[in-house]
Amino acid sequence: MAQDAQSIYAEVSESIFQILIIERESGKKVAIGSGFLISTGGQIATNFHVISQAVHEPEKYRVEYLDSNGVQGPLSIVNFDVVHDLALVTLDSAPQLAPLRMANAEITKGEAVYSVGNPYDLGQTIVPGTFNGLLERSFYHRLLFSGSLNPGMSGGPSLNSSGDVIGINVATSGNQISFLVPVKYLIALAEEDAANLPSEGYKDAIERQLVADQEYKYELLIGREWTTQNLGEAQVAADLNDYFKCWGNTNDDENLKYRVTQTSCTSEDNIFVSARFHTGAIDYQYAWVTSEELNTLQFHSLFSTLYSSMFTRNRAAEDDVTNYQCEQDFVSDESGSRPEQWRSVLCVRQYKNYPRLYDVLYMGSLFGEPDKALSSHFALSGVTQKNAMAFSKKFLELQSWGS
């Protein structure tokens, strides 16, 4: 039965809470989000990023709820899914409230969706919008919601016109482009047995989830044949799979004595681990550089300056990662049609809290010609040694002078 915003709000508002992260020392909130009741036992769903401070530093922060009647009380963490940005917290005692229903039917594009939450601590609001499909070109499927999500609404439910939860509010890019986590991941998380979590420890649980996630991602990447494309006179990898967004660009500044044609591909998947630590992104770039005006010394000097810096897109601080260690050498491959000489640099840093995972950077320069050269670069974040080596091998084998 289709309902309007008014009746949906009336039906669900009692079971939706504001989630507060309270700093123990000051007793005041440092972050807010939303959450909703999903079981009669008092389990509340929210985003992992809403409660992440309490996960990482339980001695400094605790989680509390504020219900629609203004009652505030403690919550304890039950389980989380860091990859899909979901978390389950629980009330101390089972409330006399009806949990929200999960939608089990597929939702179709264009259907009305109502998102509920607590933007900017202004009080509970309901935001109408339109469902605009599943984002399939991404490692983690997300729902595209054309409506305005704002900070503080994270963790709140998005409902179809029957009042069933179809997704969890998670992120926004502004201009009515908002994203929801599909409810199927929440159902899976709720069914998971979380009895081992306290003994395993949150750190190990996060590492386990991140490792499993990168296994899934790199299996998709390494297991398949990579297509190639020509860039200038060189052969490089084309789109590794559909989850990468690729862009191209050629400089046309007349004051420059050289031309650079670049392709740049990125998987726009960044997993939120903490406010200062994101991981999971994969990028790779190629640049074909030519010059008719520069002499060979100048050309090589240009190449040195253009590619003297490299970085990963993920965010990390001193407490999260070690410094990079690099291996650099001149590498040749005589097997191709033309002898090749690479100046290759590969750098690795380890995650301090999740020691099975690393960030890996590669920079290669195919040089030796006086007026043309190829630079290739990749950046993997949150990858195991095994997968990083497999990816590197495949990447290095593929790039070459074209036939």
Next chain:
Amino acid sequence: MERYRFDRPNATIGRAFDNDIIVHDPYVDARHLRITNDLNGLAVENLSEEGFTIIDHKDATEPRVPIASGVRIEIGKTHLRVFSTAHRVAPVLKFERVDRLFTTLTRPSIVAVLTLAYLLLDYGNTYLSSFRETTFAADAVAIVTPLMPAILWAAFWALISRISRGEPRFFHHWVAVLIALSLVIVFGRLAQIVAFNFASLALNQVLNYATMAITFAFLLTINMRFAFRQRVWMRHAFAYGSTAAFVAYLVLSTYSFTREFKPFPQFDSTLMPRAFLGRSNISEEQFLTNVDSLFIFPSEDENDDKQTERDADNPAIDSIEDASAPDSSS
């Protein structure tokens, strides 16, 4: 004290700028006297009508007075000693090699040539690292700008020389700066070739520091030589001591830099044409094998880790234990 050498039969002395030796002394005439050296031997000709000339403590009244090598002459408040090249000069007055070199290098025409040569070298060096179309004006500004601190440096030492010895010798200090800057450019390029071949950031840094140290030591040694009257060992002790302090500072700051957290990797990105590469390549497999060993990271200090874990688990009990019997937990 100034020294002049002449290998022609005569030289004039006076305040005017067209003299061979220009004396800044208000008691000296514009063109005061001429020293001649011909078959008749050394002689002094008095050209001044009003100024007086004292030779060997005696007033010279004759227009031409023959003199012996090494004789003392006073004009105004200026003292001269004239030596013929045949005369054996006392060791203290002997020109050392460096002095001789700098006497030649500091002739105005040679200073001009050296300055021009340095500008060309600097331009060539900048040109190798410029990848944009530029205008002449922009190039000119780019080249002259780094000369400004060099001029200030030379002027600073000229001032010290003026105070300490009464001889500014700006050109001496200027030539020293030019040589030092040229050394930096030439050594820098050589270091680049070495760093490129060894593909090593550490080596690149060591070479850079060595270049800086050599240049700095050279510059200070020359500057102090012309600015102070101190003993040789004192000058050298100061010059090399300062250099050592400078290098120590560089090494320490680098060491502390390497211990800091850096979000970007540090590596050597020097790339040069293949002709400069004097070593063989490794295979792709070898490279990947080397890369594999990068994944071994020294683990964090284990004691620290244990302590934090224990603290996190049960802060209250831990603090009591620490206060009374630290080992009671085992």
